[in-house]
Amino acid sequence: MHSLLKRQLRKYLPNEEHLTEEMTQFLDAVQKSYENFDEKFYMLQRASTISSEELFEANQRLEKEAVRQKAILTDLESAIESLSKNLQEKEVLFTEGEHGFNAEYLAKNISDLALRMSDMTTEKDRLLKDLEEQNKSLNNYAQMVSHDLKSPIRNINALMSWIVDEEKEKFSDISKNNCSLVSQNLEKMDKLISGILKHATLGQTQEQPVSFELRNLLEEIQRTIYIPENVSLTFGEELPTMTFEKERLEQLFMNLITNAVKATEDKENGIISINYEPDDTFWKFSIADNGKGIPKYHQEGVFEMFKKLENDVLSTGIGLAIVKKIIELYEGEICLESEEDRGTTFYFTLKK
The missing domain is CATH 1.20.5 (Single alpha-helices involved in coiled-coils or other helix-helix interfaces)
Structure with a gap:
């Protein structure tokens, strides 16, 4: 109590x-x-x-x-403003209110933009599907045309060779020369068709990456292609061991080396050098020659289809276009430095 x-x-x-x-x-x-x-x-x-x-x-x-x-x-305001700019909206999305924004208007715009993005995604998927079907049809057409054209071309070339062998005693010098030009053009057509087919189907390879010494690959190319005695091919000492699609890389280097050989074959002492620069993200290479060089006015379009640097009867103008396409497939880049009569250097990268 x-x-x-x-x-x-x-x-x-x-x-x-x-x-x-x-x-x-x-x-x-x-x-x-x-x-x-x-x-x-x-x-x-x-x-x-x-x-x-x-x-x-x-x-x-x-x-x-x-x-x-x-x-x-x-963040939503920034996102909506960015989307509106990309979608070319001209409305003012936000009005100054108690908190510096109009929440109701913001929610409405988010909903509207979400619907538009959904429609755009649906349209994009439809276009991609159509593009895939068109690419498939084009590749099938390229392979069909390649097969249908190559067979008669080779038959014509074989027939021309037989005719020349059997009837050469009856031909005049002009006729013999004309027959030789026919054979050269048939050979060029065959290479042209092969090149177009390679370019069209380049991204469809099922080849698996393998590990190999780049030096061994380059020596194999050196034994495969014709290199005149006055041209020497040298390799850098630090060439890497690579894990890559070997056949595709061989095609890339073969095209560049073949071009370098053509550029130096008239030199008394032609030199082609291949070097490698270590990098964590990319394979970095350079191929340099001391050949005839590329004129400035040719350099900009040198990687385009059917662009030829000179009037070579057997040249197709596809080699460097294939090189660029291979490099782009591996998220790389290619450029060149060149001076007339002083040589050319190609620099290119391939993502690891």
Whole structure:
């Protein structure tokens, strides 16, 4: 019982031993009510303390969430503005409001742009499918034309050879020369058709990458192609061990080396050098020669189809176009430096 109440009871009531039973019960009830009050007050005070702490923590979480939401909205504004520029929107997407943006308008634009992006994706997929079908048809057509043209060309060339062998004694020098030109042009047509077919189907190889020494590959090419005695082919000392589609790489180097041989075959001492520069991301190569060089006005279009640097009867103008396409398939680049009568250097990269 509260101390002040207890003192007042002692002052006005008789001694405790003379209290009646009813009075004792009354005083006990008063005592219990005070105990219940103190206990409930303590519980209420503790509950208030806990609620204040929780409220403080909740406020902190809300402040952090508000900062996060503001950052998200800022990013959304930037994204919507960027998309609108790309889609050539001319409307003002955001108006200054309480928080510097119009949330309702922002949500509407997000919804509209999402629908437009979905439509564009559907259209893109349709166009890609159509393009795939067209490429497939073109490649099938290229292979069919190649087969249908090569066979009669080779037959004509064989017949011309037989006629010349059997009737050469009856031919005049002019006729013999004309027959030789026919054979050369037939040979050129055969190479041209093969080159076009290679260029058209270049990205369809099923070849698997293998590990090999580049030096061994280059020495194999050196033994395969014709190199005059006055032309020397040298390799850098640090040529790498590569994991690559070997046949495709062989085609690339063979085309570049063959061009270099043609450029240097009239030199008294022709030199072709192949070098490698180490790099973490790309294979980096250079092929240099001291040949006739490429005129400035030819350099820009040298990698285009059917571009020839000189009037060579057997040249098809496809070799460097195939080289560039191979390099682009491996996310690489090719460029050249050249001066007339001082030689040419091709630099190219292939992504590892």
